[in-house]
Amino acid sequence: MEKIVILTGAGISAESGLGTFRDEGGLWSQHRIEDVATPDGFARNPQLVQEFYNARRQQAATAKPNPAHVALARLQAEWPGEVILVTQNVDALHEKGGAQDVLHMHGTLAGALCAGCGHRWTAPDTMRVGELCPACGAGGGRPDVVWFGEIPYFMDQIYAHLGAADLFAAIGTSGNVYPAAGFVQEAAMAGAHTIELNLDPSEVxxxxxxxxxxxxxxxxxxxxxELLRR
Structure with a gap:
């Protein structure tokens, strides 16, 4: 049976009330990316970064999945082949919609990471400067999200899935951020049919x-x- 690999970006969660980088008036519009989404930004002003992600975490906790999330979970459940769901999103809306085994390549708002020893744990609703790591006791706790300049998670698995895909879909992605923007080319080179579903055309x-x-x-x-009617 055909193997489907799906990449989702911020656009799939926009209708659930979670803003994208480009939205005016949202959380992202109030800060420079360099200040809140880079290791250097965290080193310069950990208070600002923790407050920013606390706000995002609280916003995501109250958001509800929309019909797109629910539809992808249904595809996973009913497709006779394999459906691999990869997301750039750090919310949990795919899981709330019923999806299983989602590969969060940019981490999750629900997670905390020790900048010292690399231990991961469930983030409290409010993370503070000097958040203590339960493993090593150091005060380097940060959100377990992949910032600009850091290597996304699960890359070996993702490339293996792309190389075996029969169908690759990108949903709600801008095509501005690599390596995800290059996934379509990886899948196409492996012989997959490729489709973009988006509000507007992406950069790729x-x-x-x-x-x-x-x-x-x-x-x-x-x-x-359409896929399930085949």
């Missing part, structure tokens, strides 16, 4: 064999319905 839209544009809550359920 020309690399896709098929495109569909519109709100994720409309395009994704319709696409899933």
């Amino acid at each position: 839209v020309s690399n896709f064999a098929e495109t569909r544009f519109g709100p994720a809550s409309k395009t994704v359920p319709a696409w899933v319905d």
Whole structure:
């Protein structure tokens, strides 16, 4: 049976009320990326970074999955082959929608990471400067999210899945951030059919064999319905 690999980005969660980098008036618009999403930013002003991610964590905790998340979980459950779900999002909306074994390549808001020993644990609702690591006792606790300049998680697994994919879909991604922006080319080289589902064309839209544009809550359920009717 066909193996499907799906990459999702911030656009799939936008209709659940979680803003993207480009949204005006959202959390991201109030700060420079260099200040809140880089190791240097955390070193300069850990208070600002902890407060920023505390706000994101609290916002994500109250967000509800939309029909796009639910549709992908349904595809996972009903597709006779394998469906691999990779996300750049740090929220848990895929899991809330019923998805299983999601590869969070950029980490999760629900996680904490020790900058010293690398231990991971469940983040409290509010992380503070000098958050103590339960493993080593050092006060280097930070959000377990992948910042700019850091290596995303699960890359070996993801590339292995891309190399074996029959169908690759990118949903709600801008195509601005690598390595994820290059996944379509990896899948295409392996012989996969490629499709982009997005509100607007991404920066790498020309690399896709098929495109569909519109709100994720409309395009994704319709696409899933078509696949399951095959």
